[in-house]
Amino acid sequence: MATQLIWRSPSARSLTKASILDSRVSPHNSLTVVLTGWRRCLSTRFSSDVHNGDLRVFSGIQPTGTPHLGNYCGAIAKWVALQQPPRRTDGPSESDALTSPTSRDDAPWTRLYSVVDLHALTVTFDAQRMPSQVHSMVAALLGAGLDPSCNILFRQSDVAAHAELAWLLSCITPLGWLQRMTQFKQKTASARTESSLGLLAYPVLMAADILLYRATHVPVGEDQQQHLELTRMIAMTFNDRFASNRVGGKEVLLKPFPMVEDDITTLGGTKRKSLSRIMSLRDPTKKMSKSDKSVLSRIELTDTADDIRKKMRKATTDAVSGIYYDRKERPGVSNLLDIFSAVTGQSVVQLEAQYANYSTGTFKDSVADAVIAKYVSVVSEGQFADGIAYIVSY
Structure with a gap:
């Protein structure tokens, strides 16, 4: 499919509805800029083809400064590696058989990657620096090898549906599920100030990010597998409560599969190991982090x-x-x-x-x-x- 860098900009606003729906939009330096019309995108690009066996990857990265080696080995290298679609090594369970993609290796792949600036608001942030941090992250992604000719890259906050769906999902997500999240417990314990509602609801927004585009696969490290399982639970809850009565029994929200390290290979076909476990150079018992003062x-x-x-x-x-x-x-x-x-x-x-x-x-x-x-x-x-x-x- 034609590549799109979905970005709010003057040049994007000039596009017509017809051009948004037309995959032949003229590229500018290999990037096709499209208006962030999420409802039209969802209705035409992200709702009809998954049941036919097409595969869709979604992943996001926070714009909290210049990416470091841990980011590259954890998320960015996975995205670059997925530019050559890996062979499916997992398969749907019997309960997922009707809604999961097929395991054929020649199935079309769509890759959606987002700079998730809404997630960055759950911790202390500098509002004045946020725009430049977003730009820095996108520049680093492109420079590190993310090819704009075969990926969709966009800013999370430009698509209002992320926040809208997060609210709808939060209304059916039990509070106990969120309070049991390991990351929330860890961040709350180490926080210098009182934790926010946004930090508690972080996994619900993550679920909205994934479910909005009906992603079939999500590259995850060890620290995000719990959140992805929560996403599947939220999807099942939503479908059980609403889908059976309103849309003829078909599942509205697709349950995504995790893409763990063994599912992702480098461009040369070499298995990538331990890439989500790059630790701090000064304190190798902690993950490498942009928030570290040193x-x-x-x-x-x-x-x-x-x-x-x-x-x-x-x-x-x-x-x-x-x-x-x-x-x-x-x-x-x-x-x-x-x-x-x-x-x-x-x-x-x-x-x-x-x-x-x-x-x-x-x-x-x-x-x-x-x-x-x-x-x-x-x-x-x-x-x-x-x-x-x-x-x-x-």
């Missing part, structure tokens, strides 16, 4: 080669000789092995054998060289700035 804790995709080498050399390790994987006893070294595996495609076992006798200092340099080879040539500072200028021009 810039030494993360490798940002716009870091220079010198920046990367400096951060790697300061990464927390230990005084034990040799290089081997042990998450419990050697979290720092294990984290570096995960990073090395993520950027090279080699398994941790292969890397352990190759670098077994290296000192941690020499090993850090090798990891830094691998990261630099992977990213610096792709997301250079100049490309990043040019990308932002291009996106702002819309």
